[in-house]
Amino acid sequence: MIEVESLDELRRSLAGFVLTPADAEYDVARRCFNALVDRRPAAIARCAGAADVATAFDFARSHRLEIAVRGGGHNPAGHCIVDGGLVLDLTRLRAVEVDGEARIARAGGGSTWLDFDPATQAHGLVTPGGVVGSTGVCGLTLGGGIGHLTAQLGLTCDNLVGAELVTPDGRVVHASEDENAELLWGLRGAGGNFGVATRLDFRLHPLERVVGGALAYSGTGVRDALRRFRDVAAGSPRDLSLQASLSVDESLEPALVVLPCYTGADADPEVLRALRSAPGLVDDGVGAHTFLEQQRVVDSAYGENRHYWKGHFARALPDELIDELLARVVVLGRPPGGILIESLHGAPKEVDPSFGVAGFRDAAFNISAQAVWLDPGLDEQHIGWARETAAAVEPWSLGGGYVNYMQADEPIERVRAAFGADAFDRLQALKRRYDPDNVLRRNQNIPPR
Ligand SMILES: Cc1cc2nc3c(=O)[nH]c(=O)nc-3n(C[C@H](O)[C@H](O)[C@H](O)COP(=O)(O)OP(=O)(O)OC[C@H]3O[C@@H](n4cnc5c(N)ncnc54)[C@H](O)[C@@H]3O)c2cc1C
Numbered sequence: 001m002i003e004v005e006s007l008d009e010l011r012r013s014l015a016g017f018v019l020t021p022a023d024a025e026y027d028v029a030r031r032c033f034n035a036l037v038d039r040r041p042a043a044i045a046r047c048a049g050a051a052d053v054a055t056a057f058d059f060a061r062s063h064r065l066e067i068a069v070r071g072g073g074h075n076p077a078g079h080c081i082v083d084g085g086l087v088l089d090l091t092r093l094r095a096v097e098v099d100g101e102a103r104i105a106r107a108g109g110g111s112t113w114l115d116f117d118p119a120t121q122a123h124g125l126v127t128p129g130g131v132v133g134s135t136g137v138c139g140l141t142l143g144g145g146i147g148h149l150t151a152q153l154g155l156t157c158d159n160l161v162g163a164e165l166v167t168p169d170g171r172v173v174h175a176s177e178d179e180n181a182e183l184l185w186g187l188r189g190a191g192g193n194f195g196v197a198t199r200l201d202f203r204l205h206p207l208e209r210v211v212g213g214a215l216a217y218s219g220t221g222v223r224d225a226l227r228r229f230r231d232v233a234a235g236s237p238r239d240l241s242l243q244a245s246l247s248v249d250e251s252l253e254p255a256l257v258v259l260p261c262y263t264g265a266d267a268d269p270e271v272l273r274a275l276r277s278a279p280g281l282v283d284d285g286v287g288a289h290t291f292l293e294q295q296r297v298v299d300s301a302y303g304e305n306r307h308y309w310k311g312h313f314a315r316a317l318p319d320e321l322i323d324e325l326l327a328r329v330v331v332l333g334r335p336p337g338g339i340l341i342e343s344l345h346g347a348p349k350e351v352d353p354s355f356g357v358a359g360f361r362d363a364a365f366n367i368s369a370q371a372v373w374l375d376p377g378l379d380e381q382h383i384g385w386a387r388e389t390a391a392a393v394e395p396w397s398l399g400g401g402y403v404n405y406m407q408a409d410e411p412i413e414r415v416r417a418a419f420g421a422d423a424f425d426r427l428q429a430l431k432r433r434y435d436p437d438n439v440l441r442r443n444q445n446i447p448p449r
Contacts, residue, residue, distance in 0.1 A: 002042050002063055010059050016048035016092055029089065030081055032070075036306040036379070037078025041068065044087040050198045053088060054170035057196075057439070060086045067168075068442045069196055072112045072136025073302070076309045077408040079192075079442040088196055090138075098123050103204040104161070109197050111137045117295050125204035126291055128153040131243070131259075131298045138200050142191025143404035143444070144358045146366060148212065148261035148294055151241040151346030153205055157188035157358055158351050162201035165194065168439035176201075186430045188356025190403070190419060192443040193427070194434040211269055212261040212294040213285040221280015222246075222254045223326060228274045229258050230317040233343035233364070237271045239264035241346070246329050247338030254326050260286060261294055305336075306376070308383045309405045310390035311368030312397035313360045317341070321396050328369070328389040337373065337382065339389065342366040357427060359400065359419040367393050368405050403444040415444045425449070 011018045019026045020043050029044050042065060045056040060067050066085035073080050081087060090110030097106045100123035107116055114133035120126055128149035130140045145156020153159065162176040163184065173195060175184040186194060217225040229244050241261045249255040262269045267288065276284055314321065325339055344363050353361060360366070369389035371382035390401075400418030401410070416424040428449035431438070436448050 002065070006059075006063060007043060010043070010045065010055075013055050013059075014045060014047065014052045016046040016052050019044040019046065030087070031073070031303040032078045032081050033074040033300075033302055034076050034078050034307040035303055036308065037081060039078070039081040039083045041082055041087045042084050044089050046089045046092050048092050050164065050166050050172050053166040053196045053198060054172070056086060056088050057166070057168050057170055060439075061168075066442070067439055069192065069440065071110050071139040072134060074132070074135045075139060075404070076307050077406060079408065082442055090196070090198075093198060096120070098125065098204070100125065105202045105204055107137045107200050107202065109138050109199060113137060113295065117292055120204055121208065121290075121292055123204070124206055124208050126153075126207045127159045127202040127204055128156055129295075130156070131295070132300050133295060134302060138197045139192070140404060141200055142187060142189075142197065144189050144360070144402065145404075146342050146344070146402075148210070148241050148259070149207075149263070150342070150344065150348060151236075151238055152263050154347040154351055155358055157191075157356050158348070159203045160184070160188055160200060160356075161203050163187055163197050164199040165197050165434075167195040167434050168437065173434070182430060183434065185355075186357055186427055189358030190427050190444075190446060193431055193440055193446045195440070207263060207291055209288060210261050210263050210291055210294050211267075211272070211286065211288050212259070212297065213287055213289070214283070214297055215258045215260070215275055215281060215286060216283040217256040217258070217278065217280040218249050218253065218282050219280050221278060222256045223322065225256050225258070225275070225278040225280050226322050226326075227319065228278050229341075230322070232271065232274055233345050235271070236345040238346045240269070240271050242343040244341045245338050246325055246341065248330055248332075248335055252330060252333055254329050256280075259297060305372045305374060306379065306382070308371045308386045308407060309368050310386045310407065311340075311366060311401055311405055312390060312393045313344075313363035313400065313402065314365045314367050314393060314396040315362070315398050316364050316396060317367075318396070321393065324392050325367070328392055331388075332371075332382070332385050337369075337371040337385070340366075340368045340370055357419055357423050359423060360398065360402065363398050366402050368402065369393075406444050410444070412445070412447070415446070418444070
């Protein structure tokens, strides 16, 4: 319990403000995306800049408070909130500055894709981000970043060119190719471990219009449609990103939604025809539209549903695995959970693996069981389903999993495997340099060596 006088002192020393259980806004501010996580921090420091972050670190140290860092609040593990501790809340740092000529965007530590995309699109430019607008730019980037432009432009972290970080000892550190390059390497995939990013800088690319949207399939055609999805992705079209979501419809039979995003010159893309003519197609919502419209194709309610996600990077999606996924998706016998399949063909494979630590470039697909439910009485059942579904995918796994989707109960071996043993050693050395006391441990943690 922190004394009222101490909290007043924190209030006076921040340019931002402090929320405590006595404040009306506290209950909204402590909510994270995953309703399974219901924690009550001692205080939430809404930081207004790097100096506030350093002050909050100092306050937490002198009052022995555990720290959580909140960007967009989307991490399914709920790492952004801590019981009895101090939340470094970055939601006031949402500015995105764009230098259209240099093709660089500078994004505040708490910005979301809803802030980022309109700012860059005003210059006809993009960086490949996440598919749900309210997700944090920094949180997503620091864990890798897969979305509608992955095949064309790589992972989000492949486009990260610079950072301003506040380390737990209060230092402001910059990272770029010319300054602390090893830190920049670590931020490209294992990022929340080394400091609080008050700003990340991204390379931008010209793009305003795409052919995209959603293709929905149901009935007996779902199996064939999923095979076609796999075959189109295996052709590695550089101008087409692809994701698929397998779930059940009202009759509790498998249903499939494929999300293509094509950026080539063809108005009626040849590469999409196999998908648009597959049996079982019940809704063709694909057409030409702006990139901002594409970024609105997927949405997800914040803080309402309970979530438990578990998955693997798969080296392939053979027929046998497709059959396994179709069998698993009906086991629960109720919507709205499902299995997300993100293709990793194209640009991520062309990036030199030494560029950043994101370690899943060899994977063909990221396959994630995503249990989603409302009733706390069903926790065990849904969590069990996600774990068993992920276990069914494991024989095809490359090892490790996507840190951005991991729950808090993943063992350190899974986090190590996500990067590989050598890279994990290197990350542990970086951690010792920037956060030797492991102050930033509410994340997919890399303990200091
Ligand atoms: C609905 C939904 C859609 C998603 N879509 C995608 C997607 O399309 N592609 C994809 O790759 N991932 C996606 N994700 C996963 C998402 O990228 C990760 O969960 C990510 O951690 C969310 O970041 P956040 O800032 O929103 O979350 P938060 O919960 O606020 O932060 C998570 C953690 O990230 C770190 N962090 C956040 N900001 C900073 C910062 N400024 N400095 C230092 N550390 C920071 C901290 O460790 C923090 O605890 C999605 C998640 C959800 C729930």
